[in-house]
Amino acid sequence: MTGSVLDLIGAACQAREATAADAVDGVTTQVVASPASTEETSALLRACHEHGLAVVVRGHGTKLAWGTPPERVDVVLDTTRMDALVEHSRGDLIATAGAGMPLARLAAHLAEGGHQLVVDDLVAVDRPDGPGGSTLGGAVATNLSGPRRTWVGAMRDLVIGVRFVRPDGTVAKAGGKVVKNVAGYDLSKLLCGSYGSLAVITEVTVRLHPLPEADRWVGTSVEPDRLAAVLAEVVQSQEVPHAVEVRVRPGVRPAVVTLLSGTEAGATARAETLRDRLATLGCEARVHDVAPPWWGVLLHPGQRGGTPVPDGSRPVLLKATARLSGIPQLLEEVTAVQGTATGSAGSGVLYVTLPPGDEVHDHVQRLRSVSTRLGGSLVVLDAPPQTKPGLDSWGAVPGLELMRRVKQEFDPRRTLAPGRFVGGL
Amino acid sequence: MTSAGSRGSVTEVLADLRGVVPERQLLTDPSELDTYACDGLAAYRVRPALVVLADSADQVAATVTACARRGVPFVARGSGTGLSGGALPHAEGVLLVTSRLRTLHEVRPQDQRAVVDPGVINLQVSKAANPHGYYFAPDPSSQQICSIGGNVAENSGGAHCLKYGFTSNHVLSLDVVTPQGEQVTLGTEAPDAPGYDLVGAFVGSEGTLGVATRATVRLTRLPQEVRTVLAGFASTDQAGAATSAIIAAGIVPAAIEIMDALAIEAAEKAVSCGYPAGAGAVLVVELDGSALEVEHEYARVEQICREAGTFEFRMATDAAERAEIWKGRKSAFAAVGRISPDYIVQDGVVPRTALPEVLRRMGEISAERGVRVANVFHAGDGNLHPLVLFDASEEGATERAEEVSGMILDLCIEHGGSITGEHGVGADKARYMPRMFTDDDLDTMQLVRCAFDPEGLANPGKVYPTPRLCGERPRVVQGAHPLTADGVEVF
Numbered sequence: 001m002t003g004s005v006l007d008l009i010g011a012a013c014q015a016r017e018a019t020a021a022d023a024v025d026g027v028t029t030q031v032v033a034s035p036a037s038t039e040e041t042s043a044l045l046r047a048c049h050e051h052g053l054a055v056v057v058r059g060h061g062t063k064l065a066w067g068t069p070p071e072r073v074d075v076v077l078d079t080t081r082m083d084a085l086v087e088h089s090r091g092d093l094i095a096t097a098g099a100g101m102p103l104a105r106l107a108a109h110l111a112e113g114g115h116q117l118v119v120d121d122l123v124a125v126d127r128p129d130g131p132g133g134s135t136l137g138g139a140v141a142t143n144l145s146g147p148r149r150t151w152v153g154a155m156r157d158l159v160i161g162v163r164f165v166r167p168d169g170t171v172a173k174a175g176g177k178v179v180k181n182v183a184g185y186d187l188s189k190l191l192c193g194s195y196g197s198l199a200v201i202t203e204v205t206v207r208l209h210p211l212p213e214a215d216r217w218v219g220t221s222v223e224p225d226r227l228a229a230v231l232a233e234v235v236q237s238q239e240v241p242h243a244v245e246v247r248v249r250p251g252v253r254p255a256v257v258t259l260l261s262g263t264e265a266g267a268t269a270r271a272e273t274l275r276d277r278l279a280t281l282g283c284e285a286r287v288h289d290v291a292p293p294w295w296g297v298l299l300h301p302g303q304r305g306g307t308p309v310p311d312g313s314r315p316v317l318l319k320a321t322a323r324l325s326g327i328p329q330l331l332e333e334v335t336a337v338q339g340t341a342t343g344s345a346g347s348g349v350l351y352v353t354l355p356p357g358d359e360v361h362d363h364v365q366r367l368r369s370v371s372t373r374l375g376g377s378l379v380v381l382d383a384p385p386q387t388k389p390g391l392d393s394w395g396a397v398p399g400l401e402l403m404r405r406v407k408q409e410f411d412p413r414r415t416l417a418p419g420r421f422v423g424g425l
Numbered sequence: 426m427t428s429a430g431s432r433g434s435v436t437e438v439l440a441d442l443r444g445v446v447p448e449r450q451l452l453t454d455p456s457e458l459d460t461y462a463c464d465g466l467a468a469y470r471v472r473p474a475l476v477v478l479a480d481s482a483d484q485v486a487a488t489v490t491a492c493a494r495r496g497v498p499f500v501a502r503g504s505g506t507g508l509s510g511g512a513l514p515h516a517e518g519v520l521l522v523t524s525r526l527r528t529l530h531e532v533r534p535q536d537q538r539a540v541v542d543p544g545v546i547n548l549q550v551s552k553a554a555n556p557h558g559y560y561f562a563p564d565p566s567s568q569q570i571c572s573i574g575g576n577v578a579e580n581s582g583g584a585h586c587l588k589y590g591f592t593s594n595h596v597l598s599l600d601v602v603t604p605q606g607e608q609v610t611l612g613t614e615a616p617d618a619p620g621y622d623l624v625g626a627f628v629g630s631e632g633t634l635g636v637a638t639r640a641t642v643r644l645t646r647l648p649q650e651v652r653t654v655l656a657g658f659a660s661t662d663q664a665g666a667a668t669s670a671i672i673a674a675g676i677v678p679a680a681i682e683i684m685d686a687l688a689i690e691a692a693e694k695a696v697s698c699g700y701p702a703g704a705g706a707v708l709v710v711e712l713d714g715s716a717l718e719v720e721h722e723y724a725r726v727e728q729i730c731r732e733a734g735t736f737e738f739r740m741a742t743d744a745a746e747r748a749e750i751w752k753g754r755k756s757a758f759a760a761v762g763r764i765s766p767d768y769i770v771q772d773g774v775v776p777r778t779a780l781p782e783v784l785r786r787m788g789e790i791s792a793e794r795g796v797r798v799a800n801v802f803h804a805g806d807g808n809l810h811p812l813v814l815f816d817a818s819e820e821g822a823t824e825r826a827e828e829v830s831g832m833i834l835d836l837c838i839e840h841g842g843s844i845t846g847e848h849g850v851g852a853d854k855a856r857y858m859p860r861m862f863t864d865d866d867l868d869t870m871q872l873v874r875c876a877f878d879p880e881g882l883a884n885p886g887k888v889y890p891t892p893r894l895c896g897e898r899p900r901v902v903q904g905a906h907p908l909t910a911d912g913v914e915v916f
């Protein structure tokens with residue numbers, strides 16, 4: 001049977017039989033296909049579409065288990081051979097790269113020109129054979145963003161052009177390589193966070209920022225009842241905080257850490273000013289020139305030098321959002337259910353992990369109702385295989401009917417990641 | 426899409442709306458209709474069959490529902506300042522004006538959000554937020570009159586979008602009436618609402634995906650310090666070199682604007698802005714943020730400008746001086762009326778590094794064709810606003826100006842740019858879209874259109890030169906899933 005899938009996709013691109021390690025959130029696949037170009041991606045999708053094969057796109061697979069498990073998978077489309085840096089135009093502060101380009105490698109290229117793509121890779125890992133962590137395409141597909149989203153926004157705010165292949169093999173692009181462009185619909189935004197359910201992104205153009213001369217972090221730990229006041233002070237500061245991160249864990253005082261980037265002298269002085277402001281709130285803060293170990297790390301083991309998260313272990317991981325002034329209350333609720341939360345108090349986005357147990361379902365429900373009441377939402381990004389089926393990953397999604405129609409237009413045969421996205425799309 | 430022949434009539438829509446929308450808000454008198462015949466691009470004029478002045482989301486929904494039921498096209502309109510004919514009416518359709526929906530529902534500095542109706546004027550949002558230390562960052566030059574609904578539809582920018590982004594970076598959630606008349610909320614006031622980013626798709630869709638009836642927007646903290654610099658140069662080349670050097674120095678100013686000699690002449694005539702005499706170009710740079718960083722950047726910018734050969738360098742520190750510097754720039758479009766009876770405003774974008782080459786080519790085209798072109802541009806992001814000057818009463822002048830205009834757009838596309846940076850495609854530039862996008866690109870964009878508006882009733886004829894027939898599907902090979910030879914249905 002495996003032979004038949006390989007045969008069906010024929011000469012479209014390099015492909016091999018899948019192994020158990022290629023399963024997508026527990027759903028096994030027959031084949032792993034690795035197109036080396038947009039054209040090969042198109043040939044592959046055309047074949048899959050014609051033959052009714054289900055395709056799930058994979059970069060480094062760091063977030064492949066996020067969302068609902070797909071209904072079925074025949075082909076895993078591996079983007080990692082499309083990893084070229086197409087262009088880094090220094091004078092224009094833009095770069096174009098293949099979807100399979102690892103963010104870490106892109107960062108190294110860009111740094112040579114004094115630039116950066118301001119996206120914090122929450123799942124960065126070093127692998128012996130090169131950079132692990134997110135690929136550019138994966139970062140777009142999940143709309144990845146970390147602490148510094150408070151400064152420049154999320155991935156959606158940085159992508160200015162995409163090249164992609166529709167499920168039937170049609171190659172198209174949207175946007176371009178200039179930062180300012182309103183010609184036609186902004187499909188880049190539609191594809192950001194679409195979890196590979198609408199089209200296969202093969203090339204991405206992003207806007208860049210200059211690397212700052214210096215970064216300073218102002219860290220403090222606060223009594224829970226002071227948290228709201230401290231966050232308000234920092235978030236509304238005119239010292240231009242580039243990130244305001246908060247971390248709460250059971251039995252530990254909440255930490256608030258603010259990033260100020262700029263010139264050596266400027267960043268230091270701004271950090272000291274902020275520290276002094278916090279002192280007037282009775283809060284002892286310190287200026288650091290390194291980030292705390294948990295900064296921008298999605299699943300940090302806990303304490304400095306703590307044991308790494310065991311390979312393959314999958315805690316209940318949630319993304320919970322709220323209006324800025326609601327963040328303290330949301331954190332309180334997280335603490336009440338013995339959860340850990342790290343996230344951007346400056347943007348209203350928290351990543352929460354919950355301890356395993358029978359009550360997970362109720363806790364998710366409870367946090368979801370609080371998030372929703374506070375103007376946000378809650379998504380179950382991941383959970384252990386035995387727990388996940390009992391959880392509603394996405395919750396109620398406003399505008400779902402329109403989303404269904406968008407999916408129907410782009411992918412009427414449900415070739416791409418069937419069942420993985422909201423509402424079982 | 427409903428063919429023109431099978432479209433229903435506005436009379437039926439009118440009958441449906443009687444009793445739902447007060448009579449005085451339904452305009453049918455030709456002379457009244459004529460006041461709505463064009464937007465800011467007066468070269469195109471169409472008298473609509475009916476104007477509905479809605480004053481609630483329910484009235485918007487009732488109007489759209491009636492249009493959907495009767496198969497009548499509708500066009501949304503805010504303040505009518507658009508420069509691409511986006512709000513140009515449809516002769517057999519309804520013009521749905523949202524400018525009476527003017528409630529500023531909430532300003533919540535603690536959440537950095539404001540909730541506003543679509544007819545609220547852009548500047549009003551900042552005015553309401555200022556006392557709390559906040560403002561609404563997108564600042565089109567028309568901000569004293571344009572509406573948030575129009576900003577959302579056009580994804581409007583402004584001089585400060587270089588640093589702060591466009592409307593789409595500042596809209597979190599929208600209430601919209603879909604072209605089928607449903608009222609839905611897209612997004613949440615917190616970022617990253619689950620599902621497709623339909624807010625992202627709606628912003629910039631130029632009224633072709635429905636009508637926005639409420640927006641939740643981001644408010645930005647007012648900067649501690651603002652410094653505005655005006656530097657006079659002998660040529661746009663010098664001013665352009667200074668711009669490149671500023672960017673290369675790792676500085677992201679809030680704004681970098683350039684005006685050429687002809688644009689300066691016009692501004693001088695119109696508002697006596699007192700720009701440096703004899704300048705071949707002026708560069709306006711605005712720096713904002715923390716006082717310390719601004720101080721540092723200012724020193725660098727001054728040094729760079731002097732190295733690039735500025736002969737006059739001024740700085741504004743207070744709001745009054747700042748307004749003085751901006752006066753010439755912000756009045757530039759209208760000012761051109763002082764030196765030419767007619768003009769076309771273009772909005773092409775080129776990569777910043779291509780600016781010198783593109784400006785040089787534009788100069789050549791202008792000389793070759795004997796058509797004057799004044800230049801005002803957002804130099805920081807390569808968004809040009811060439812003003813093509815002509816006198817329509819002169820034989821063939823209009824055609825020549827249009828030809829030059831088209832050549833400029835081609836030039837932008839040739840250099841990897843865009844035909845529009847902020848004014849939108851509208852009715853005016855739809856025919857240029859195929860020069861920038863392939864048929865497949867345009868077809869793909871219109872899949873979104875089909876999802877929202879399968880009948881093609883929302884602002885038809887805009888943005889896309891050729892409408893996609895919704896429901897038309899490429900031929901697919903039908904058959905059982907290959908892995909289930911017994912033909913079990915697997916999808």
Ligand SMILES: Cc1cc2nc3c(=O)[nH]c(=O)nc-3n(C[C@H](O)[C@H](O)[C@H](O)COP(=O)(O)OP(=O)(O)OC[C@H]3O[C@@H](n4cnc5c(N)ncnc54)[C@H](O)[C@@H]3O)c2cc1C
Pocket residue numbers: 464465500501502503504505506507508510511512523543564565566567570571572573574575576577578579580581582583584631632633635636637638758759847848884
């Ligand atoms: C002097 C001058 C300077 C300008 N400067 C700038 C500038 O610096 N930057 C810039 O970006 N633009 C600029 N513009 C263009 C224009 O002001 C903007 O495009 C503005 O956002 C249009 O707003 P409006 O309310 O006038 O919209 P309208 O012109 O009424 O409509 C514009 C489009 O929006 C749609 N629309 C309106 N309301 C809604 C709604 N509620 N829901 C759905 N669709 C809707 C219409 O159908 C139309 O397609 C300028 C215009 C002028 C006249």
